[in-house]
Amino acid sequence: MTLQRPLGVALIGYAFMGRAHSNAWRQVSAAFDVPAFERRVIVGRDPELVAEAAGRLGWAEWATDWRTVLERDDIDIVDICTPGNLHAEIAIAALAAGKHVLVEKPLANTLAEAEEMADAAAVAERDGIRSMVGFNYRRVPALALARRLVAEGRVGDIRQVRVSYLQDWLTDADAPMSWRLRRETAGSGALGDLASHAVDQLQFLLGEPVTRVSATTNTFVPTRPGPHGIEAVTVDDAVWATLSFGSGAMGSLEVSRVATGQKNALSVELYGSAGALRFDLEQINELWFLDATEPIETxxxxxILVTEPEHPYVDAWWPQGHVLGWEHSFVHELRDLLVGIADGTPVRPSFAEGLSVQRVLAAIVASADDAGRTVDIASINSEESP
Amino acid sequence: MTLQRPLGVALIGYAFMGRAHSNAWRQVSAAFDVPAFERRVIVGRDPELVAEAAGRLGWAEWATDWRTVLERDDIDIVDICTPGNLHAEIAIAALAAGKHVLVEKPLANTLAEAEEMADAAAVAERDGIRSMVGFNYRRVPALALARRLVAEGRVGDIRQVRVSYLQDWLTDADAPMSWRLRRETAGSGALGDLASHAVDQLQFLLGEPVTRVSATTNTFVPTRPGPHGIEAVTVDDAVWATLSFGSGAMGSLEVSRVATGQKNALSVELYGSAGALRFDLEQINELWFLDATEPIETxxxxxILVTEPEHPYVDAWWPQGHVLGWEHSFVHELRDLLVGIADGTPVRPSFAEGLSVQRVLAAIVASADDAGRTVDIASINSEESP
Amino acid sequence: MTLQRPLGVALIGYAFMGRAHSNAWRQVSAAFDVPAFERRVIVGRDPELVAEAAGRLGWAEWATDWRTVLERDDIDIVDICTPGNLHAEIAIAALAAGKHVLVEKPLANTLAEAEEMADAAAVAERDGIRSMVGFNYRRVPALALARRLVAEGRVGDIRQVRVSYLQDWLTDADAPMSWRLRRETAGSGALGDLASHAVDQLQFLLGEPVTRVSATTNTFVPTRPGPHGIEAVTVDDAVWATLSFGSGAMGSLEVSRVATGQKNALSVELYGSAGALRFDLEQINELWFLDATEPIETxxxxxILVTEPEHPYVDAWWPQGHVLGWEHSFVHELRDLLVGIADGTPVRPSFAEGLSVQRVLAAIVASADDAGRTVDIASINSEESP
Amino acid sequence: MTLQRPLGVALIGYAFMGRAHSNAWRQVSAAFDVPAFERRVIVGRDPELVAEAAGRLGWAEWATDWRTVLERDDIDIVDICTPGNLHAEIAIAALAAGKHVLVEKPLANTLAEAEEMADAAAVAERDGIRSMVGFNYRRVPALALARRLVAEGRVGDIRQVRVSYLQDWLTDADAPMSWRLRRETAGSGALGDLASHAVDQLQFLLGEPVTRVSATTNTFVPTRPGPHGIEAVTVDDAVWATLSFGSGAMGSLEVSRVATGQKNALSVELYGSAGALRFDLEQINELWFLDATEPIETxxxxxILVTEPEHPYVDAWWPQGHVLGWEHSFVHELRDLLVGIADGTPVRPSFAEGLSVQRVLAAIVASADDAGRTVDIASINSEESP
Incomplete structure (x- = not known):
């Protein structure tokens, strides 16, 4: 693709993720060699709030109607940071309009929507239109390094894996009801929010999809004070699953929002025939690696403090030992998206990969609904799944 | 009970656990105020080896026939460190002979045996005969402190628990076949060896039994070189289970012998409404405690370095900060057994508690055999279980 | 001060620190409520490089002559990121021209220059002109929280302090000679680079200046390959000092560039009558606090994961547990500078505080030159010091 | 030496160290192949207390007069655990009587005594009489492994070393006066108690003696409540020193008894041209090793969890991952002493090595008394030193 003019970017959404993406759009060209782009417009429903966000977050214009924005010729990239229930409609429309699309994770709230999105992305891909789902943790340097080491065979054949994502913001049983705790608005609880990251991370690191799951979910605090009195919480607080992969690898997944004292603890462990890897998001700059081919004595x-120029993405930043934060993963995500657009090569995680995660989440629900019985991912059917 | 003369102790078994118990018998009266006892006899099948063990481990005599030893009037305590398949026969005979009994964990290899043992212990208890199963980790000072903090309400209502016990001694796929990897001799793999500790620890810390499980097991290395060629491994390498408790607490259990780089990593995490606790056996002197009632800012x-006189069992040992090791938990176990005998009070973990662990292990097998379907512990029947 | 128009900012220097400051100028108004400003001009000697930097780092214009820039009416703030030997000349001229000044640490290469700068800043302050020296680590949230806890008395009377700053980039004895290793260009080695941070941090945390030092320095690799053959390294690789404070507190300082495997390890420990604090820059989001008024048992x-809205500076960023990086400390620094300018209140660390650090560094040199003999800071005289 | 009968052991002292040594004497022959010995007699001044200790700690007899014990033909080894001011007299007499001698650290309270002891040991050595000073930390498996790695060149040429030994038992300013805080009874404070361990450890690990020191000492709590009112503390609470070695290595030493929250934190760090090592006594089973010859990326x-059969001393104990405690270092010490006696080979640390530590301590005092001025160890003269 010959870039005649700077790419035009539209961001839809200005809440937490809109802020995080805006930050990355402000940062990426100072750190990386990427094609020129302009932050043209931010879109939101509330005119006053979106106007304020445009000024604060550094967007040239603001708008309230995303459909109008999709019609603009000067918009080349649409970055979707809305709640999940709007992902499908906007993304499919944007792809149809020939825009490259980045959509925040999880891909969609329902499996049916995710399938439509993956189909739309596959069609668009043939025309050189790129699409990416924002599992940003793939671009944490330590996790990118982990993937590199796995691919190089440094841990051998992976056998046992463990992933957990623990938070504690629902520990207080008196914390009020919110839209995040109602199934109709949020789709699910820790499942869509946390387990989606965990599943994508495992599939990324192992380079293969989950094939079977046995799962259980629970809501530890079943009712909470709502605006009109006590209300039932209709999403999960925690999820447990045992996962199998086609290679024979197996593992556990555990996510929670009531893990008292755990703030944002995504922990990954891989145990292979030749080594092992461990990572914790709260110490985002570190990767723990064991080389089992060395003598036992040592x-x-x-x-590994993953802050050296030899490490993925790091040479764009600061000298040795100067640590990065959570937000940098988004900058790296944009870097790879922009380079893919410029180079005319597919970007990842693709919508197909996002769909793959959704299938696993759907299988977890199916298994949990059937008292933990093991479910084949291949049997998951969007007509029966949420 | 008036102690007219030193208690006579017989130890049956001189392998790893026989050594660990001998060590504890040598140590306990130097550290603690306990009734007088004498290390009278060690019993084993091989005369040469048991004779050597007697000298090295500090036993006055040795014998090869445990039945004869049980007939001796000068033996008051029988400490059973044999393989699990002999536990029931010896323990029941010893109790019938009026001896106090300590039996290594797990209580037995089959549920039926465990039930008989618990029955025998209950009968003997009426005559003041004490029995204890050797889940020694209850007496690790940090875990005893954890139980104290739970009992005092420092973590509030426990919701989510996590326990894992990871080792790596089967990582090498070329490591040879052994009796430990055959179901007929070992009963099970990581399940009986590691999960039994994990289950007892959770039931001890929560003060209540597991009520339901959903589980999966796996053998990552399904064949190994045996003396007569390649042989099938017939026990599990790893186990995953989701556990429920009557109080509403839920949690995960994961044990493995192929977790590369993990040497003896029993990890316990408890998340409650008012706090949280974490422990790792590889850092046996430390307990991590979070008080959620404190201001967020701090x-x-x-x-907690559990090496101060204020901590359980520690004042018997060294001044502040002088760390203890794995073996000390056995010394503490004997201390409590001996004090229970002297005081005429029951000791714990009782055979009934050991049986409770066996029921959970049997339920794990039942669930795993049924594709992970949730199983009620109450439904476990010794006639159907291994 | 009534701000009629956006403040105009000029940045002088575009190397490592110029990049770090540029990053902060791009970020600060998205995260914090600060007066409006514009990134007007970046200044450097090499026209081609500074032009490229202007584009990449986000400055409206570029220039090669800082004197001309100081004459511009549309420049209100001058941010000096040049090598240390230019700090004094530029800063004094900028203050004389009525510009607010931020100068990177250390304040200057010589004590005499530092004194002149402090004098100039004091004069300018009377006219409402602000000046700040860039000891950015004061604005690491964990260290800002540490200062808050000290000020609140949570550690009681501070007695013993320990600070070390260890790096390893000179470990390789074959690494080539550079201007950083020659006294005439760099002034000193680890002393000015690392010890300056360490000293400022201690004086900040304790709220009082060092009064006496006993010190030793060493160059472990005394010669290195230069462009014209083997050359003598004329700066220190490592510094050790024992420090005393007027309150009676005492402590150790140790900095090194040959601490193999240590990448950027600024470690601070404070031990007081009521508690203790520990910090390590490689785990920048964590502060370790011990409250000695609690019962020994727990x-x-x-x-403390210093990522909660209750923590200094953090509420401007992401939700709980989303970690920040090294660069955020510069954003916080600018926030405080801009707020000080807007509010008409002095900002810190002042040039006087920067001078205070220089005096301690000079005393370290004096002591090291006199075989470690203790030197009073009060005796340090700019006429005799480097 | 042909051992015709079991070696007879006498222990002098029954307080903390007497208990720790007794424990080791009870343990050593169960764990290691050592010549036969008998715990014949324990000696103490108070008949009632020593009689009780004999029973509890496992000694056949007790006595109150060490001179009489030295006359006994059935005593071959004298283990001296008295206060330091008695070391010289007893040790010299025991060596003269042809007994092998183990004396607790530090070797003596004064340099003159230490010199006499080293002389006596050298004379006795010619007759095959062994002597050892009890710097037990050399036999912590992790530190023995550290020494092995240094000797094998795994860290290359050692440049910078750091050792600290921090405790907190004097943090409370109201804690009462005791003999340990008076110079006439204790000799010194943290210096003799903690710095002696630290110095020996460095000299052991580097394999060479300290040659120069610059030092400072301080008493943070200068008065304490005594039996007759407020009394001056006449020993140090903390010591700081910069140390030089003949090889060019340099480093820091810091010890304290007022490091709030530090219970028994002996920390050692070695930075070399090819690698680095770190150790902390509170995590006694761990050694941290960095191999700088590996690619930066990993x-x-x-x-290293130093609990494998491949590690020093460990194969005598438990299977992989079963951690040891503080007390095991004494068992290892006795093992090496007994093997040395049986083999007729010298044992270490020798009295000469103990003397070498004393010289460094004396140099620290001399430097501290001279405002930190660097002192050559070679200049230390027992006639002028305490």
Whole structure:
């Protein structure tokens, strides 16, 4: 693709994720060699709030109607940070309009929507239109390094994996009801919010999809004070699953919003025939690696401070040992999206990969609804799944 | 009970656990105020080896026939460190002979045996005969402190619990076949060896039994070189289970012998409405406690070095900060057994508690055999279980 | 001060620190409520490089002559990121021209220059002109929280302090000679680069200046390959000092560039009559606090993840548990500078505080030159010091 | 030496160290192949207390007069655990009587005594009489492994070393006066108690003696309540020193008894041209090793859990991952002493090595008394030193 003019970017949404993406759009061209782009417009429903956001977050214009924005010729990239129930409609329309699309995770709230989105992306891909789902943790340097080491065979054949994502913001049983705790608005609880990251991360690191799950979910605090009195919480607080992969690898997944004292603890462990890896998002700059081919005498998990120029993405930033934060993963995501657009090559995670995560989430629900019985991912059918 | 003369102790078994118990018998009266006892006899099948063990481990005599030893009037306590398939026969005979009994964990290899043992212990208890199953980790000071904090309400109502016990000694796929990897001799793999500790620990810390499980097991290395060629491994390498408790607490259990780089990593996490606790056996002197009632500004997991006189069992040992090891938990176990005998009070973990662990293990097998379907512990029947 | 128009900012320097400051100028108004400003001009000697930097780092214009820039009426703030030997000349001229000044640390290469700068800043202050020296680590949230806890008395009377700043980029004895290793260009080695941070941090946390030092310095690799053959390294690789404070507190300082495997390890420990604090820059989001007024049974260093809205500066960023990086400390620095300018209140660290650090560094040199003999800071005289 | 009968052991002292040594004497022959010995007699001044100790700690007899014990033909080894001011007299007499001698650290309270002891040991050595000073930390498996790695060149040429030993038992300013805080009884404070361990450890690990020191000492709590009113503390609470070695290595030493929250934190760090090592006594089973010859991408400090059969001393104990405690270092010490006696080979640390530590401590005092001025160890003269 020959870029005649700067790419035009539209961002839809200005809440938490809109802020995080805006930050990344402000940062990416200072750190990386990317094609020129302009932050043209931010879109939101409330005119006053979106106007304020445009000024604060650095967008040239603001708008309230995303459909109108999709019609603009000067918009090349649509970055979707809305609640999940709007992802499908906007993304499909944007792809149809020939825009490259980045959509926040999870891909959609329902499996049917996710399938439509993946289909639309596959069609658009033939015309050189790129699409990406925002599982940003793939671009945490330590996790990108982990993937590199796995691909190089440094851990051998992976056997046992463990992933957990623990938070505690629902620990207080008196915390009030909100839209996030109602199934009709949020789709699910920790499942869509946290388990989606966990599943994508495992599939990314192993390079293969989950094939079977056995799962259980629970709502520890079943009612909470709502605006009109006590109300039932209709989403999960926590999810447990045992996962199988086609290679024979197996593992556990556990996510929670009531893990008291755990703030944002995404933990990943991989145990292979030749080594092992461990990571914790609260210490985002560190990867722990054990090389089992070394003599026992000096074998041990080594703490790699992933802040050196030799590490993925890091040479764009600061000298050795100067740590990065959570937000940098979004900058790296945009870097790869922009380079893909410029190079005319597909970007990842694709919508198909996002759909793959949704299938696993649907299988988790199906298994949990059937008392934990093991469910084949292949059997998951969008007509029966939420 | 008036102790007219030193208690006579017989130890049956001289392998790993026989060594660990011998060590504890040598140590306990130097550290603690306990009734007088004598290490009278160690019993084993091989005369040469048991004779050598007697000298090295500090037993006055040795014998090869445990039945004869049970007939001796000068034996008051029988400490059973044999393989699990002999536990029931010896323990029941010893109790019938009026001896106090300590039996290594797990209580037995089959549920039926465990039930008989618990029955025998209940009968003997009426005559003041004490029985204890050797879940020694209850007496690790940090875990005893954890139980104390739970009992005092420092973590509030426990909701989510996590326990894992990871080892790596089967990581090498070329490691040879052994009796530990055959179902007929070992009963099970990581399940009986590691999950039994994990289950007892959770039931101890929560003060209530598991009520339901959903589980999966796997053998990652399905064949190994045996003396007569390649042989099938017939026990599990790893187990995953989701556990429910009557109080509403839920949690995960994961044990493995192929977790590369993990040497002896029993990890326990408890998340409650008022706080949280974390422990790792590889850092046996530390307990991590978070008090969620403190202001957020200074809230955090604190590392308690459990080496102060204020901590359970510790004042018997060294001054502040002088760390203890794995073996000390056995010394504490004997201390409590001996004090229970002297005081005429029951000791714990009782055989009934050991049986409770066996029921959970049987339920795990039942669930795994039924594709992970949730199983009620109450439904476990010794006639159908291994 | 009534701000009639956006403040105009000029940045002088575009190397490592110029990049870090540019990043902060791009970020600060998205995160914080600060007076409006414009990134007007970046200044550097090489026209081609500074032009490229202007585009990449987000400055409206570029220039090669800082004197001309100081004459511009549309420049209100001058941010000096040049090598240290230019700090004094530029800062004094800028203050004389009525510009607010931010100068990177250390304040200057010589004590005499630092004194002149402090004098100039004091004069300018009377006219409402603000000046700040860029000891950015004061604005790491964890260290800002540490200062808050000290000020609130949570550690009681501070007695013993420990600070070390360890790096390893000179470990390789074959690494080539550079201007950083020659006294005439760099002034000193680890002393000015690392010890300056360490000293400022201690004086900040304790709220009082160092009064006496006993010190030693060393160059472990005394020669290195230069462009014209082997050349003598004329700056220090490492510095050790024992520090005393007027309150009676005492402590150690140790900095190094040959601490193999340590990438950017600024470690601070404070031990007081009522508690203790620990911090490590490689885990920048964590502060360890021990409250010695709690019962021994549950006393321990707690790991505070300093990522909550209750923590200094954090509410401007992301939700709970989303970690920040090294660069955020510069954003916070600018926030406080801009607010000070808007409010008409002095900002810190002042040039006087920067001078205070220089005096301690000079005393370290004096002591090291006199075989470690203790030197009073009060005796340090700019006429005799480097 | 042909051992005709079991070696007879006498222990002098029954307080903390007497207990720790008794424990080791009870343990050593169960764990290691050592010549036969008998715990014949324990000696103490108070008949009632020593009689009780004999029973509890496992000694056949007790006595109150060490001189009489030295005359006994059935005593071959004298283990001296008295206060330091008695070390010289007893040890010299025991060596003269042809007994092998183990003396607790530090070797003596004064340099003159230490010199006499080293002389006596050298004379006795010619007759095959062994002597050892009890710097037990050399036999912590992790530190023995550290020494092995240094000797094998795994860290290259050692440049910078750091050792600290921090405790907090004097943090409370109202804690009463005791003999340990008076110079006439204790000799010194943290210096003799903690710095002696630290110095020996460095000299052991580097394999060479300290050659120069610059030091400072301080008493943070200068008065304490005594039996007859407020009394001056006449020993140090904390010591700081910069140390030089003949090889060019340099480092820092810091010890304290007022480091709030630090219970028994002996920390050692070695930075060399090819790698680095770190150790902390509170996590006694771990050694951290960085191999700087590996590619940067996967370089990092690895945590070696020093609990494998391949590690020093460990194969005598439990299977993989079963951690040891503080007390095991004494068992290892006795093992090496007994093997040395049986083999007729010298044992270490020798009295000469103990003397070497004393010289460094004396140099620290001399430097601190001279405002931190650097002192050559070679200049230390027992006639002028305490």
């Amino acid at each position: 074998q041990g998990f080594r703490r | 809230q955090g997991f604190r590392r | 006393q321990g260093f707690r790991r | 370089q990092g400090f690895r945590r």
